Amino acid sequence: xxxxxxxxxxxxxxxxxxxxxxxxxxxxxxxxxxxxxxxxxxxxxxxxxxxxxxxxxxxxxxxxxxxxxxxxxxxxxxxxxxxxxxxxxxxxxxxxxxxxxxxxxxxxxxxxxxxxxx
Amino acid sequence: xxxxxxxxxxxxxxxxxxxxxxxxxxxxxxxxxxxxxxxxxxxxxxxxxxxxxxxxxxxxxxxxxxxxxxxxxxxxxxxxxxxxxxxxxxxxxxxxxxxxxxxxxxxxxxxxxxxxxxxxxxxxxxxxxxxxxxxxxxxxxxxxxxxxxxxxxxxxxxxxxxxxxxxxxxxxxxxxxxxxxxxxxxxxxxxxxxxxxxxxxxxxxxxxxxxxxxxxxxxxxxxxxxxxxxxxxxxxxxxxxxxxxxxxxxxxxxxxxxxxxxxxxxxxxxxxxxxxxxxxx
Numbered sequence: 001x002x003x004x005x006x007x008x009x010x011x012x013x014x015x016x017x018x019x020x021x022x023x024x025x026x027x028x029x030x031x032x033x034x035x036x037x038x039x040x041x042x043x044x045x046x047x048x049x050x051x052x053x054x055x056x057x058x059x060x061x062x063x064x065x066x067x068x069x070x071x072x073x074x075x076x077x078x079x080x081x082x083x084x085x086x087x088x089x090x091x092x093x094x095x096x097x098x099x100x101x102x103x104x105x106x107x108x109x110x111x112x113x114x115x116x117x118x
Numbered sequence: 119x120x121x122x123x124x125x126x127x128x129x130x131x132x133x134x135x136x137x138x139x140x141x142x143x144x145x146x147x148x149x150x151x152x153x154x155x156x157x158x159x160x161x162x163x164x165x166x167x168x169x170x171x172x173x174x175x176x177x178x179x180x181x182x183x184x185x186x187x188x189x190x191x192x193x194x195x196x197x198x199x200x201x202x203x204x205x206x207x208x209x210x211x212x213x214x215x216x217x218x219x220x221x222x223x224x225x226x227x228x229x230x231x232x233x234x235x236x237x238x239x240x241x242x243x244x245x246x247x248x249x250x251x252x253x254x255x256x257x258x259x260x261x262x263x264x265x266x267x268x269x270x271x272x273x274x275x276x277x278x279x280x281x282x283x284x285x286x287x288x289x290x291x292x293x294x295x296x297x298x299x300x301x302x303x304x305x306x307x308x309x310x311x312x313x314x315x316x317x318x319x320x321x322x323x324x325x326x327x328x329x330x331x332x333x334x335x336x337x338x339x340x341x342x343x344x345x346x347x348x349x350x351x352x353x354x355x356x357x358x359x360x361x362x363x364x365x366x367x368x369x370x371x372x373x374x375x376x377x378x379x380x381x382x383x384x385x386x387x388x389x390x391x392x393x394x395x396x397x398x399x
Contacts, residue, residue, distance in 0.1 A: 072387075080383045111169075
């Protein structure tokens with residue numbers, strides 16, 4: 001994720017921080033990546049629509065759609081939200097709790113099936 | 119700016135930024151995480167409630183598609199000829215057709231036994247409209263267009279952030295303006311979708327297509343998301359005006375653009391999952 005090797009970042013470092021606000025100086029990463037992600041996201045959405053029409057409804061199809069959603073989220077968070085270029089620890093703080101939530105999504109959808117039979 | 123003497127060796131001892139981001143940006147991430155929990159709880163509830171009902175059987179969907187095809191031949195084809203000859207009254211015809219659709223078509227399908235309160239309707243039977251294509255069965259097309267609009271506005275937003283990182287004030291203005299337009303387009307589409315669903319007879323407490331929970335969850339979740347989009351557009355407008363006034367150029371950095379951009383991408387991210395749950399599953 002991050003190219004910073006030093007974990008302890010000193011905010012009094014005027015080379016990497018704005019000396020009046022102590023906001024980390026950011027570098028531009030170019031626009032090629034952004035358009036690449038746009039095409040990937042469009043492709044994944046089209047793949048979703050194709051799957052919707054060719055694959056009869058089933059729980060495995062739902063799991064496929066959620067996995068596709070997570071893939072799209074990966075590209076949006078990674079490139080559009082610049083998570084790739086952030087400090088690794090920040091990424092873990094955000095992504096780990098969401099991993100549990102995604103599991104919970106699968107779980108409750110599956111359990112809902114049995115509510116009528118309890 | 120701190121004047122204390124601080125040990126630089128301790129990550130969490132204060133005086134340094136363990137995540138190497140500013141306080142504002144870190145707090146935006148924390149807020150987005152908490153907001154993601156809120157949306158997840160709504161989607162988890164949707165998944166569980168949706169699967170506590172049986173689904174509309176496939177054979178009935180096929181029968182319904184045939185019925186739609188007949189409807190197109192009987193009602194839509196003459197309508198096209200008529201509409202072509204009275205181009206000025208196209209909109210009126212559209213409104214009439216929508217009213218007819220809501221009054222006769224859905225009750226007819228209910229008599230066919232397609233929609234019952236015990237069965238969760240297949241979303242492609244409910245959200246199958248497209249502007250200026252009255253009476254045609256076009257599932258997923260409109261909502262895919264909405265998805266494309268939101269993804270494109272995410273792209274223009276991130277291009278704005280990129281321009282800010284290069285300190286290019288004019289480019290930031292251009293991309294922010296495009297993002298705002300994308301936001302309004304999405305809100306317009308959502309208003310159209312709601313209008314269709316409401317004019318078909320759906321309310322928070324009742325739903326002509328099946329279980330009332332379907333409508334309640336649809337209005338609840340897309341409404342909550344739509345309000346986020348609206349707030350995002352308002353924030354984008356504030357940033358746009360600030361940038362025109364040169365606030366960020368004076369400040370020396372465009373971090374505000376980036377922070378509001380994070381919120382805007384989050385709104386796009388939530389839509390990806392709303393699309394997955396309400397229209398695909």
